[in-house]
Amino acid sequence: MKKVTSMLIGLGFTISSSVSYAQNSPKPIEAFSLNEVRLTRGAFLHAQQKDLDYILSLNADRLLAPYRKEAGLPVKAPAYGNWESSGLDGHIGGHYLSALALMYASTDDKRLKEKLDYCIAELALCQQQNKNGYVGGIPNGKIFWERIGKGDIDGSGFGLNNTWVPLYNIHKLFAGLRDAYLIGGNQKAKEVLIHLTDWFCNLIAPLNDTQIQQMLKTEHGGMNEVLADVYVITQQNKYLDVAERMSHQAILAPLVSHEDKLTGLHANTQIPKVIGFERIAELKNRQDWHSASEYFWQNVTQKRSVAFGGNSYREHFNATNDFKPMLESNQGPETCNSYNMLKLTKALFLHEPKSSYIDFYERTLYNHILSSQHPEHGGLVYFTPIRPQHYRVYSDAQKGFWCCVGSGIENHGKYAELIYAHDDRNIWVNLFMPSQLDWKERGIRFIQKTDFPNQESTVIQLSLKQTQKFKLFLRKPFWLNSEKLLVKVNNQSQYLTVDAQGYVSLEKTWKNGDKIQLALPMQTRLEQLPDGSNWYAFAHGPIILAAATDSLDLKGLVADDSRMGHEAMGKLYPINQAPVLVGSQNAVIASLKPLKNQPLAYKIENPNLFFTQKTSLILKPFYQLHDARYMMYWPLMNANEVSQHQEKLKAEEQADIILRQKTVDWISLGEQQPEADHAFDGKQTRVGGSIGNFWRSTTAWMSYKLNNPDLKSKAIEITILKDSKAHAFEVWLNDTLTQKVETSTENGKSQVFTIDLGENILMQKSIQIKIVATGENGSGAIQSIRLVK
Structure with missing residues (x-):
């Protein structure tokens, strides 16, 4: 059995264990810890630095404010807004701990360590104030957790006891404390984590398995994973048992x-x-x-x-x-x-x-x-649409606190985590990034020099304290069209056969100064959507190429602090007006013209492109394309099919275009973000359905807030799915009973009720709609609520 400390280093992050899945399974290998690998140049190093700036721009006291508030301590600075003040209070604070630890390990920037230590000390103080091991930023958390401990569990969709994903929220703190200890080296974080885990285990101990599974119907992050990690840290089986219960x-x-x-x-x-x-x-x-x-x-x-x-x-x-x-x-x-x-x-x-x-x-x-x-x-992206000629929205560091901001500040601080891996004596080279590896235990240093993907090769220089024998595994990527790899060792060429795992191996007694060169020839290809439809993306090696079409009407390009600011709400260009690739795959690829002095940039020219706006477009790596509408996926067809294709798409979109034009605001009931965006609240509610066809019903009441920013709305449309039972409910707008609704039992897919807004409601920018069930069968399955012009 390896020592626990050895098992933890792998998290560098990933906890490794001497336990294998079966007696004949391969021995697990380990990732190098982040402080053993350094990026040396290129796009990933640039992104890492931008993320470092982003992390340092955040005010720790503002992120800690929800924790101090819930502990009954005076806040040192007002909490951030956006998701940090609308129900998911404190979730970024957990991500922040992880981001600080990851970036500190990747850069050794002492400012990060100081912030990390400060945050842990503050959280320890909050925990001490709570007196029972709990620490969290969840609004009214003490009342919420008391209900859970008593088995009072009302979970549906994303809400647990009318609280927005509280288990998901606290998981970020669990994970942040774990990372602060294992990666950031903060011993106090370990104490806070174990006390917090004990509190949680004691809280759910009285619950039976049915109650636990009911609780797990709501989004809860990776609670089972982090509880298992606490077991590895402590070697106490009780934590692993709870991890299994929380699966x-x-x-x-x-x-x-x-x-x-x-x-x-x-x-x-x-x-x-x-x-x-x-x-x-x-x-x-x-x-x-x-x-x-x-x-x-x-x-x-x-x-x-x-x-x-x-x-x-x-x-x-x-x-x-x-x-x-x-x-x-x-x-x-x-x-x-x-x-x-x-x-x-x-x-x-x-x-x-x-x-x-x-x-x-x-x-x-x-x-x-x-x-x-x-x-x-350095702004971070939530959604990346593949819709033709749409765009992405970026966060403002001081205004946007979405989930993808939390994971985003972690993402760009751990690029080096899997460039290399190792077992007791051998090394795997997985990614082709300019980097330096220092395996101090073995006295091995790797310096990988490359400008990949702009350069179709990489060179690894070995610096050894003493001559030693080991295997070097080099990955053969899927995009390399060869069954063998061309490798040079000290300028001596050899074609190596790829093994069943997709690697070639070099085993020799290595000496200081040895050099390995790996050829990585790339070709451009078209990749089809997985459903087999005639939509394709350009790829060159591992790099996806896309083309900017224009930069018009990029509404909310850098998001404000509104609840839905992460969504690209600008004009949707009709799909039938998107560029079309004309010809066979081979013909389209052959038509690409490389641009001088612009690596991985190509011009698509007629006759292999049909686009009414321009005669040509420029392809370039998608990761370089920003602040513009773009084409990532393209329809591919012959010239005779283009007109028919466009007419078909136009007809399919017509009804949707009309609906979008008259819509001021819209809620798809039963979907997490639309409901959270519109301040869902309710009692005795249920959700069901599937994507595009979700619904929520209630036997008591449920409410939302609709946005009417330009005062253009005239009515509300409520769509309800029909079933064999009759349903009845009242519609209250801004605390005024506006209409009583009764559904029929006729067969059919759905029924739409239109409710005119009264004179007072017409002039309100925010409209609360409350559905109050009045019949014995409840409200029925309400699919959508739409505010219309």
Whole structure:
């Protein structure tokens, strides 16, 4: 058994263990800790520095204000706004601890360590004030947790006892404390973490398994994972037992059976659960749980992810055979999803070092994570739409506090986490980044020199204190069209055969000054959407290429502090007016003209492009494309199909265009962000349905706030799904009973009720709508509430 300290170093982060899944499974390898690897140049180093500036610009006392408030201590500075003051108070504070620890390990910047130590001391003070081990920023947290401890659990969708994802929120603190200890080296963080964990374990101890699973229906982050990590830190089995109890069986069971039940589920709610399944599989020797995690990874990466590595639209998993809704939506893949998918990918790779894991990791790192930060002001992205000619929105460091800001400040501080990996004596080279590795225990230094992807090769220079023998594993990426790799060792060429794991190995007695050169020839190709439709993205090696079309009407490009500021709300260009690639794949690729002195930049020219606005467009790496509308996915067809294609898309969009034109505000009931954006509250409510067809019902009441900023609204439309029962409810607007509604029992998909706004309501910029059930069958399944002109 390895020492616990050794197991923790792997978190550099990833906790490794001597426990294997089966007797014949390969021995887990370890990632190097972040303080052993340094970026030396290039786009990732630039992004790291921008993130460092972002982190340092944040006011620790403002982030800590929710914790001091809930502990009954005077706040030292007012809390930040946006999500930090609208129900998810304190969640960024947890991410901030992780970000400080990660960036400190990556840079050794002492300012970060000072801030980290200060935050931990403040949290310890809050914990001491609470007297029971609890510390948190959740509004009215003491009352909330008291209800949970008594088994009073009303969980539906994202709300638990009418509190916005409280378990998700506190998970960020658990993870931040863990990272502060393991990565940041703060011993006090360990004490706070263990006291907090004891409090949580004691809180849920009286609950039976049914109550626990009811609680887990709401988004809860990776609580099972972090509890398992506390077990590794303490070696106390009780924490691992609680970690297993906190694993959501409704998600786990189908995955164990390799059943795909993911369509329509909130994507980022599920991914952290699976990270926890994999952690517990490692520690409890559960091959079935590991197989479940692997199946999930295969399903999401191969069937649900688009070319840049992201997945989901409107935060939910779409159907694997229909990506059309994602193509149409301005809410494309969420950055948090990729943040967590990379965590899962890393865990699976460290169990079995297969190049296919790193292929996905590399794709997502370059094209989603790197592109999610603005290279100048450092703002962070929530949604990355693939809708033709739409755009992304960036955060303002002092105004935007979305979930993707929290994960974002972590993302760009840990780029070096998986460039290299090792076992007791051998080294894996996974990514081609300019970097330096110092394995001090072995007296080995690697200096990787490259300008990849602008350069199609990399060079590794060895600096050794003494001659020693080990294997060097070099990854063969999927985009390299060869069964062998061309490798030069001290300028001597050799073609090496790729093994079953997708690596070539060099074993020799290495000496100081040895040099390894790896050829990485890349080609441009078209990648089709996973559903097989005729939409394609350009890729060159691992790099996704996209084209800017214009920079008009980029509404909210840098978001304000509004609740929905993270969404690109500017004009939606009709999809039938998007550029079309004309011809065969080979013809389109052959038509690309490289631009001089602009690496990875190409011009698409007629006759292989049909675009009414311009005669040509410029492709370049997506991670370099900012502040513009863009094309990432393109329809591909022959010249005779173009007119028919455009007319078909125009007809399909017409009804939607008319609906959008008359809409002032809109709530899709049962979906997490739309409901949170509109201040959902309620009692005795239920949710159901699937993406595009969600609903919420109540047997008591539920309420929302609608936005009428320009005072143009005239009515509210309520869409309710029909069923075999009659339903009745009252509609109250701004505390005034406005209309009574009764539904029929006729067969049909839905029924729309239009409620005219009274004179007083017409002049209100904020309209509260309250649905009060009056019949014995409740309100029925309400699908949407729309404020219309």
